[in-house]
Amino acid sequence: MNVTIKDIAKEAGVSYSTVSKALNDSPLVKEVTKRKILRVAEDMGYEPNLAAKQLVRKKTEVIGLIWPTIERIVLASLVSNISKAFESTPYSMILSVEDVDTATDTFKKFQVDGMIVFEESNDDPVDNDSIPMIAYGVSSTDHRSYPIIDANHEAAMQQAVEYLYRLGHKSIVYVGHIDTNDSLQKEKVEGYQKAMTNTGLSNHVQSIDTEGLGWFDGYxxxxxxxxxxxxxxxxxxxxxxxSGGILRALREKGISIPHDMSLISYDNIPQMATMEMPMTCIGVPVDELAEEIVHGIIEHIESNQPDAFIKKLSPTLTERQTCGPA
Structure with a gap:
């Protein structure tokens, strides 16, 4: 038999409303009374009716996240950090690996308070006007009706090129997925091209299309x-x-890194330090990126007048063992 608030009130010798206030940590209930009620509730095995609580508050304190792929380590690391960042908030997270439209319909059924989307495979704005939403994507001239957290790939490429140039490198090639609809990948190569021009290396611009984002694509x-x-x-x-694939292929061919060739990677996750050679990298640290995404969606949900803001973050260059003088 389920224990109700009325049962607790009878056992504790207080009113129904006092129990309700105590269980919601109301300052209107004295601390000694509150502790007594909580102790009685625990002894009786009381479990709150979350559904009823949600109906009263008109909030579920649940946020849905649409994960574009389970195959890439960086996205797995980011999702794990987002989940961890929610632990210090009143909110919980549920995960969907379905397409945006299907996931949105699912989230509507769960009555989530908000939604996080990765804008990777589509340049078009996500069509959603019923759930507060934030996207991890890139700044765009296209109108967006929802906030965007931008990891600032252009600034990352500028830092990477300038860093290599200071080491004496002029012949710097970008190796990545180029012929794609993924706006994040397109901004990387465009940022590289712009950075080479800004650094006076426009005659050395050179890119190789991996035609994918996997280890073997780099290899x-x-x-x-x-x-x-x-x-x-x-x-x-x-x-x-x-970059992991590039590193393995170069070493197999007897090319010494960084003595013969330097290698710097986009993405800034802890796993960079445990590669077969600790990798010099550029990007917003994944824990910082996760915190910004979580803070952004909660701010968007709880704001009385939510705006479609864009927040550009600052990339960090982490030096390790794969870069050296030209």
Whole structure:
């Protein structure tokens, strides 16, 4: 038999309303009374009716997250950090690996308070006008009716090029997924091209399309890179997985890193430090990115006048063992 608030009130010798206030941590109930009621509730095995509580408050304190793929380590790390960031808030997170439309319909059934989306595979704004939403994506001239957390790929590429240039490198190639609808990947290569021009290296702009974001995509791109008459002295890898493949292929071919060739990777996750060579990397640290996404969606939900803001973050360059003088 379920224990009710009335049962607790009878056992504790107080009114029904006093129990209700105590269980909701109301300051209107004296601390000694509140402790007594909580002790009685625990002894009786009381479990709150969350559904009823949600009806009263008109909030579920649940946020839905749409995960675009379970195959990439960086996104897995980001989702794990987002889940961890929610632990210090009143909110919980549920996860969907379905497409945006299907996931949105599912979240509506769960009556989530908000939704987090990764804008990777579609340049078009997400069509959703019923659930407060925030996106991890890029700033755009297109109108967005929801906030965007932008990891500032352009600034990351500028820092990477300038760092390599200070080490004496001029022949710097970008290796990543180029021919794609993924706006995040497109901004990386565009940021690289702009950075090379800004640094006075416009004559050395050179990109290789991996045609994917996986480890083997980076691995096989090295063959094309080394067939060039004048191979570059430095490489910017477009992602953690791509750079891992590049690193393995170069070492198999007897190319010493960083003595023969330097390698810096986009993405800034702890796993960079435990690769077969600790990888120099550029990007917003994944824990910081997760905190900003969680803070942004909660702010968007709880604001009386939520705005479609854009927040650009500041990338961090982490030096390790894969970059050296030209």
């Amino acid at each position: 096989y791109a090295v063959e094309q890179l080394l067939q060039q008459e004048n191979p570059p002295t430095a490489i910017i890898g477009g992602s953690y997985d791509i």
